[in-house]
Amino acid sequence: MDNENTTPVKLTLFDKIFPPELITIPNGHSVLRRRSRAPLILLLLLVAIYLSLKMTGFDMKLIITRFDKLLDLFVKLFHPKWEFFNKVTGPLMDTIKMSILGTVIGCLLALPIAVLASTNICKSPVIVSVLRFILALIRTLPTLVIALVCALVFGLGTFAGTLAISIFTFGIVAKMLYESIETIDMGPFEAMEALGANKFQAFWSACVPQILPVYLSHSLYCFEMNVRASAILGYVGAGGLGITINERIGWRDYNGLGMVLLSLFVVVVAIEFFSEYLRKKLS
Numbered sequence: 001m002d003n004e005n006t007t008p009v010k011l012t013l014f015d016k017i018f019p020p021e022l023i024t025i026p027n028g029h030s031v032l033r034r035r036s037r038a039p040l041i042l043l044l045l046l047v048a049i050y051l052s053l054k055m056t057g058f059d060m061k062l063i064i065t066r067f068d069k070l071l072d073l074f075v076k077l078f079h080p081k082w083e084f085f086n087k088v089t090g091p092l093m094d095t096i097k098m099s100i101l102g103t104v105i106g107c108l109l110a111l112p113i114a115v116l117a118s119t120n121i122c123k124s125p126v127i128v129s130v131l132r133f134i135l136a137l138i139r140t141l142p143t144l145v146i147a148l149v150c151a152l153v154f155g156l157g158t159f160a161g162t163l164a165i166s167i168f169t170f171g172i173v174a175k176m177l178y179e180s181i182e183t184i185d186m187g188p189f190e191a192m193e194a195l196g197a198n199k200f201q202a203f204w205s206a207c208v209p210q211i212l213p214v215y216l217s218h219s220l221y222c223f224e225m226n227v228r229a230s231a232i233l234g235y236v237g238a239g240g241l242g243i244t245i246n247e248r249i250g251w252r253d254y255n256g257l258g259m260v261l262l263s264l265f266v267v268v269v270a271i272e273f274f275s276e277y278l279r280k281k282l283s
Helices: 013-017 038-056 060-065 067-077 082-116 125-140 143-154 158-181 187-194 199-230 241-250 254-282
Strands: 021-024 030-033
Touching: 060 067, 067 254, 082 125, 082 158, 082 199, 082 241, 082 254, 125 158, 143 158, 158 199, 187 199, 199 254, 241 254
Parallel strands: none
Antiparallel strands: 021 030
């Protein structure tokens, strides 16, 4: 075949192991068609799954033999102890209060930090880099770990849980908000500065109206997450429904546990519907 009619192709390591095939296209030229990588990817995926099963000790036989116990557990959970509801209301209200207060504190703290972490507002690369590093560090810590540290420092109770939720919310909202700020139209901001306004006045008048709906939407989304997260913070002594859940599991009172989970489910669903309604109003 004439070399002039052959399209040069840069060969990769994959191409050297699995050489491409030479094909002739209708115009008479010849090209190298790379072989599909799907078989190799599938093989690597199967090897990864096999190694994961071996390392984790996954045993399908054990799941099958104990499936009847799982069914018994679900039967008890779906037959809640209704008289136990009086003991659920107190921890449930603590969980809701922790979520509301923690979300409000975290969102309020996140707003100024998100502004300073935005490259289109703050022109100092040092400040932006330091703040983003701190936010990334906070986001790497699970809420339970933060709650455990707060419980060790500030003592057991809902105060530690509220602080943990505030820190978690601060990291999430600040990150999402500075990304939103960097996508806004900076024309009005620059026009305000050209007219003599300082950065705060220009940001408040030109940028806040653009980011306010997004900011409130992020806050509502975090509130939904915090209601779920605060329900298990009691495992590390941070108050809320987690203590009650841990007690019911410890006493093997699965009917009482079903009442706790049912109450939490109703509250979470109600909050999600309410938050979705508000987000639609904001959009």
